[in-house]
Amino acid sequence: MSRGCGTDITQRDFPDELVRHRPSLERSARRLCRNRHDAEDLVQTTLERALQAQSQFIPGGNLGGWLFRILCNRHRDNLRRRTGIQVPLPDEVPDNTPEAEEVSSVLALPPEAVLEAMRQLPPELRAPLELLAVRGKRYREIAEELSVPINTVGTRIRRARQRLQEIFAARGARQQGGGR
């Protein structure tokens, strides 16, 4: 790939930004892949794709959200290949769509805001999510600790996360409403 002669500060920052996002991409890839090797490959292809498509990334846009979308698209392509479903076309790199905006706005939240939102959850949703997210417990251990069936743990964790997303979405809407 040729690199042009023009001057563009955002192009120079781009690789640095990729490195900054790498750890969270790696963690996400490990959530999606059953082994470390596949996870590493997924991150690698995501970063390669992002670098190739660097010019499509709009300067000042939301790189985190964009990268998460590329990662998920790559993963879906891998699954399609593995399950024998024909991949129609190599995935186009997602634009800086409003959805990418939403994805990255969560990533940009300061830890305090996330902790505060967790405190707003009703206790029956907060407890299983905290045991999972903060203490790294498995569903089975959480079920034992809270004396509830394991299926209930799964349901409550899902609801807790959905509630957090609602809280963050409302917060984003408020901030936008406040207008700059």
Added chain:
Amino acid sequence: MTDACERLHAYVDGELDPEEHLAFETHLATCDACNAELPHLLALLAALDHAAEAASSAPAGGAHLTLITGGLGPDRPPELPVIPRPTRRRPWRIAALAGAAAVAVAAGVVLYLRNSPAPPAVASLQGELAATRSLDARLSYPGAERYRQLDVARGAQAPEPISMDRLLELARAKDWHGVAVASLLTGDRERAARAFAQAAATPQIDSDRAALDLMDGSPAAFERALEEVDRALVALPNDAAALWNRALALAGMNLPLAAARELDRVAALDEPGWANEARARAQALRASVVQRRTRWKQANDAGKRLLEDGSAVPPEATGVTGYLTIILYDAARAAPSRTRVEALLPLAQALDSAYRSDHLAAYVRRVAASDFRIRMPLAETYRALCTQGLDSTAQDAFVNRLEQAGAAAEDILLGALVYTGRVAAHLDEYRRLAAATQDPWFAVIAEGEAAKAEIARDEHAAAERRLRDALALAQRERLAYRAIMTREALVALHRKTRNLSQAHDQARLWFRDAAAAGEWVVEQDALLALAAINQDRQANGLARAYLEEIRERSDRSAPIGPSPHG
């Protein structure tokens, strides 16, 4: 949304059994709802991870966690951020020491070293040392820690006048830290290493051990020093000596801005003597970076002007030979007239003298002699290609026109194939054109491209041989820039084949050579690769050091051009 979609959360939590997992992946391959939700969910989990980490690592972390998990039964006991150091037993051997006294001391020390698991009894080197210091590094051992001005003329080899009696006394007291520091100060690094191997694990001893590694000066020793001070700083985050030695390790690794930042932290501690020296050192390190960046920017600006309107490159900007060689080729291809090509001759000769060859001057003369009735419109399009870019239809048309133009524009075709990313698709043609130039610059590029094709076919061993040959050719021809880019290709190959230790070794050389050649932007690429490779090989301390430098550079860097192609 279907029932299956509800399993998305259990899927990312790794809670599905193998059968369910497989079934869900089949669903995920085609479910639009899940695919739309997945990035949001992963981002939320990343934010939760981040929050959980922040809560557990902040000094008030316990309080945070208790607040969150209050009422959930006993919390995890707070973990102190101290990494216990495995006791190291470095193999020692009896050195051939000159002089009877030295032999006697060494024998005594060795005897004590062998029988000595006892804890250190702290003595002092107070009164044993000269008025100035000979080492850059800072020491924590009592008596050696106070500020003495650095006497550069004395050099690191000039030993401190520590008496043999004091050394024996320290050894008898089994004060291995004292023996190590005294040995280090008297220039006996081997005995210092043996004594350190016996000394207890404390932050101060780790910091002083780093001083020993800093004296070694090899890349591996700087990395060891970094590891040692990092360990010390986990326990004592504001330890001035460890911060100082960390700065020296970073500077030794060619990370001047990260080093300067550590020195700022030392300066902020306001210790008499040390603070001023820290400020002066930080300033010098930053100045060296500004100087290199300015030099690159001058070359970059001059290169762009040359390409746009043929302005001559001022002699002070010709130091960055690799970048300007690329610019020279581009300027000759883009020149619309014979006069403009001939005006490139002084630059070609200046670069040739750096390469000790005459390829560039010969090339300029050859182009000047070609038929400009055919060449001029092609040159105009080439200039548009490399200054503004062309859309892909225009690129196709341009490559076709160049292929039809034949010999009068072969050099332009060579450049256009690279700029349009068509080398892989025209590999044989590219190699033929490159060979016809008889210019080793293009021979190295062609080999690199052939290696890329081999890598794409998973012929890794063949690709590695080819790249190593290309590297040797570039080095033989003094084409530093081409050698650097070949190292970059080798790094990519080693990373692909997961040979991370070789990738690391090559990337270090890539970084070193890019800095030495003044190729500022290529140097940033190498830094980025070093950070990523060290993350991959779980060398977290090194990865952090490279990231610190990247961060500092991106904070301070003025907008200067991206990497030149190729």
